[in-house]
Each structure stands twice: as structure tokens, then as C-alpha cells.
Amino acid sequence: MKNLVALWLLLLPVCPLRGQTHDLIVSEVSVLTIHVSDTNVHDSVFHFLTDVLKLPVDYYPVMLGERRYAAVYAGNMFIEPCGPYSNMRYPTKDFKALFFGLNCRSDASPSSIATNLGRLHIAYEQADPETFRIQDASVGEGVYFAITGKARSKPAEEREASLRSAMAANNRDRLGFEYVKEIRLGYAEAADLQAWTEFLGAPGRVNDTLWRLSQNQSIRLVRS
Numbered sequence: 001m002k003n004l005v006a007l008w009l010l011l012l013p014v015c016p017l018r019g020q021t022h023d024l025i026v027s028e029v030s031v032l033t034i035h036v037s038d039t040n041v042h043d044s045v046f047h048f049l050t051d052v053l054k055l056p057v058d059y060y061p062v063m064l065g066e067r068r069y070a071a072v073y074a075g076n077m078f079i080e081p082c083g084p085y086s087n088m089r090y091p092t093k094d095f096k097a098l099f100f101g102l103n104c105r106s107d108a109s110p111s112s113i114a115t116n117l118g119r120l121h122i123a124y125e126q127a128d129p130e131t132f133r134i135q136d137a138s139v140g141e142g143v144y145f146a147i148t149g150k151a152r153s154k155p156a157e158e159r160e161a162s163l164r165s166a167m168a169a170n171n172r173d174r175l176g177f178e179y180v181k182e183i184r185l186g187y188a189e190a191a192d193l194q195a196w197t198e199f200l201g202a203p204g205r206v207n208d209t210l211w212r213l214s215q216n217q218s219i220r221l222v223r224s
Contacts, residue, residue, distance in 0.1 A: 024203040025116050026104045026147060028213050029077055029183055033101030033144065036083040041096045042068045045081040053177050055079070056166035058159075073163035075179030076217050091142040101144035102183070110149035120198055138195035143185075179216050186224030196221055 036042045042061065049055045055072040062069055071080040081097070090098070106113055110130045117124050122136040131148040134140035170176065187193045197208070200219065204211045209221045 024201055025106055025108060025113055026200065026213060026219075027107040028105050028217055029102055029180075029219075030105045030148075031071075031078045031080055031101070031103035032074075032099060032180070032183070033103070034079065034081040034097050035085060035088065035090070035100040036068075036081055036097045037095060038084050039063075039068045042070070042081050042083065045097050046070050046072075049079060049081070054167075054170040055177060056163045056170060058163060073160070073167060075164070075167060075177065076214070077180055088144075089142075102146070104145075104147045105152075106147050106149050108149060113147060113149050122199060136195070138192050139199050181216065182218045182220055184220050184222050187221055188224060193221055 034045055036045060046061055049072045050057060055074055058071040058073050058078055060070060067083055067085065069080065069082045071078050073079075080101075088100070090100070092098070108116070110132075113132055117132065117134075122134060122139065124132045124134050124136070127133055127146065130150045131146060134145040134147070139145065167177070171178075185196070187196060193209070197205075200211045204213055206212055206218075210218060211220075212218045
């Protein structure tokens with residue numbers, strides 16, 4: 001099974017370019033999407049995130065066509081349950097909910113992202129001039145994987161700060177969810193691991209399978 005996504009939840013008491021170095025393409029995972037099989041499952045996932053994990057709501061469930069969307073804040077990224085989708089190719093057909101999408105932010109400019117993807121021979125399509133959806137089979141099969149070079153707006157930063165404060169209030173005097181420490185990506189073959197190694201690059205590399213994107217967010221590659 002290829003490119004399955006998993007994450008570690010940190011619960012705390014609240015008291016190179018084929019031989020060359022290149023700029024870091026992914027600076028952080030900003031949105032992790034959970035695809036659901038139907039709207040009833042969406043309700044269950046949303047209430048687990050909000051009622052059990054006590055994650056603050058970015059926006060409440062809304063219907064767009066036959067799909068339901070919602071988002072919560074998880075300390076260093078947003079988690080967005082959505083679906084159902086009939087036009088997606090999943091690594092398994094037998095699921096109720098699964099981690100499927102990685103929406104990443106890059107500190108690099110859109111032109112630099114395009115240059116590095118081209119140099120690595122990684123296929124992509126542009127959703128807009130600043131957003132790149134990876135279509136390369138070695139790093140993009142089995143997941144929705146997109147990178148944006150858009151600068152963060154002041155309202156977005158203020159919104160995230162407000163949600164961070166809400167999370168702290170939810171966890172006051174109790175064991176609480178602080179942030180997503182690690183995202184795990186599955187690979188099937190050694191060639192896939194090599195492709196991810198070249199894509200993630202030397203900056204942030206801790207060992208052969210672990211990359212630290214920021215002080216509190218890492219990606220680990222695991223054989224699946």
C-alpha cells in the first residue's frame with residue numbers, strides 16, 4: 001500500500017537535487033485532509049476532533065453539492081474532514097475515513113518552486129499561479145499533495161493566533177492536544193524512498209527517513 005498518511009498526536013499537560021543541494025520546497029504542512037465515505041462518517045469525525053480532542057473549529061460543517069466540509073485547528077496545522085468524493089483514486093476502497101491530502105506551504109517563491117520541481121523532474125499541475133499539485137507517481141500516488149508559495153496574509157495570521165488561544169483555553173487544567181508532532185508517509189519501493197529523499201532535500205534531514213520541517217513538525221517515511 002503506497003503513500004498512506006499517518007500522524008502522531010502529542011498530548012501534554014498544559015501546565016539533494018540528484019547530488020546537489022536545493023532550496024527546501026516544503027516549509028510546513030499547513031492542512032491535512034481526511035476524506036470520508038459519507039456524510040454520517042463526516043459527522044463522526046468532526047465530533048471526534050471537536051468533542052473528544054477539543055480542537056477549536058476554524059469553520060463548521062457546510063455542504064457544497066453532495067460533499068461536506070469542515071476544519072479544525074491542531075496547533076500547527078489545520079485538519080479538514082471532507083467528502084465523499086467519487087472521482088478520487090484511493091489506496092484502498094474499504095474505508096470510512098482516511099488521511100488523504102497534504103496541503104503544504106513553502107517559503108520559496110512560486111518561480112523557485114517551479115524551478116526545483118522541474119530540476120527534479122517531478123510532474124505537477126498548477127491550480128493557480130502560486131499553487132502546485134504534485135502528480136508524480138513516486139511522491140504523489142495515493143495522496144493529494146499540493147504546495148503553495150502564497151505569502152500568509154495578516155488576517156490569516158490573526159485567525160490562527162485566535163485559534164491557538166482558543167486551544168489553550170480548551171486545554172486549561174487538563175491533558176490536552178498541543179500539536180501534530182510527526183506526519184508519516186508510506187513508500188512501497190526503495191526507488192520511492194529515493195524520490196522522497198531528493199524531493200525533501202538536505203535541509204532539515206535528520207536521517208535517512210526523517211525530515212524536520214520546523215521546530216515542532218516532522219515528516220517520517222515508513223515502508224508500507
